[in-house]
Amino acid sequence: MMRAVGYRTAGGPGVLEDLELPAPAPGPRDLLVRVAAVSVNPVDVKVRAGGDPGAEPRVLGFDAAGIVEAVGAEVTLFAPGDEVYYAGTIDRPGTNQQLHLVDERIAGRKPVSLSFAEAAALPLTTITAWETLFDRFRLDADSTGTLLVVGAAGGVGSMVVQLARALTKIRVVGTASRTDSRQWALDLGAHEVIGHDEEPADVDWIFSPFTAGQIERYARILRPGGAITAIDEPPGLDLLPLKTKSITFHWELMFTRPLLQTPDMVVQHELLNRVSELIDAGRVRHTMTANLGPIDATNLRKAHELVEDGHMTGKVVLGGF
Structure with missing residues (x-):
């Protein structure tokens, strides 16, 4: 089992709750990532407010940075122990959980000069x-x-x-x-x-x-x-x-490539790696402006409120379970 934050019915930030869920197993092209930090985007707020989770609790979260714990049988771009950052996709469980699956073709190498929290502000x-x-x-x-x-x-x-x-x-x-x-x-x-x-x-x-x-x-x-x-x-x-x-x-919808499994999905892996190089070279900087602490329902509610207010400068991040 693993810790996660999700919701059972659409509504305001108060619907977010702490959960215990089964740990996922990677598919052929998946990375199983131990999540070290996440950030909150307007899409999280939009889905939480109006997206019916169905019969099971829905876990939100798209941006993440973490460490690869295991890989699927067909993975070639990463290995266990690699540090990654990525934005996931809207049709799979989100990153607000301890262990998360992401297709290797939409994950990039985390900038070595950034903390996990700083890196998590960037992918989406x-x-x-x-x-x-x-x-x-x-x-x-x-x-x-x-x-x-x-x-x-x-x-x-x-x-x-x-x-x-x-x-x-x-x-x-x-x-x-x-x-x-x-x-x-x-x-x-x-x-x-x-x-x-x-x-x-x-x-x-x-x-x-x-x-x-x-x-x-x-x-x-x-x-x-x-x-x-x-x-x-x-x-x-x-x-x-x-x-x-x-x-x-x-x-522009950055989920188009992973949602439709386009032949050029790996472009997102490549561009994240390119931006990682730019960051480590000092040509681009991270955009984290607030770190609210551990990933739990209380802190995620606060993060959703900040984003929903519409006056955020930069990004709000949470780090660690």
Whole structure:
């Protein structure tokens, strides 16, 4: 048996409870990871509030860092004892448990310069940011132009800013509303930080975590042929204002590759390893801003409340059982 935190009915943070569950056994491509730290993302809050767990308790959690305890018969990328970090997938049990299974193709080598808690802040937001910049916008080392990062001090925004600065030549403009969040975005490398309602001119790309009611505004500030990548899903989204300028609209869901078992799943392993190298070289930094202590129901409730409040700078992390 192992300790875990889960919920039996959808609701507020109070539905989270401590559990004892059977330890899982790895499938052919799985790593069995002893979880050392996790972080909480908006997707945790969204699923907990509205996702029926069914007949059995559901364990949430996507980000994790830990040590490989055992491997499946077909694993080639890792061995027992390796330190890893990863974001898991939404169709398997979550990381808020002592022992967790993850497909080796979506796990990366933990940065050696970071603690487990610091590393656990990174995977989901790193994958989302990387796929936004390099899969959706198709940027590269020689790209120039202007990127607007809405919510630049948030979890994903923090990584979009850093990866854009580290791996491209583009100008990065972030949005933030508070003095501390503005400074955070500047410290991460944004060339400029403006208010959420300000409209910079001649923008080539927009990263949008808050898209509802913004399409007409985005159409005004984007250049012809520009592009938007959104990570939210506002109902009734009308994209017609983008047509006149031939603006491209992308969705980004970092769970797409593991959910659909795409042939290129291993790209997530590769990009996590690349970012691990950037971190150990001092070119990218972790985004942990709060560590609430051990992984238990009490601390996870506090973490969910912080994320649900919507004003987090960086990421909230929990470490150890």
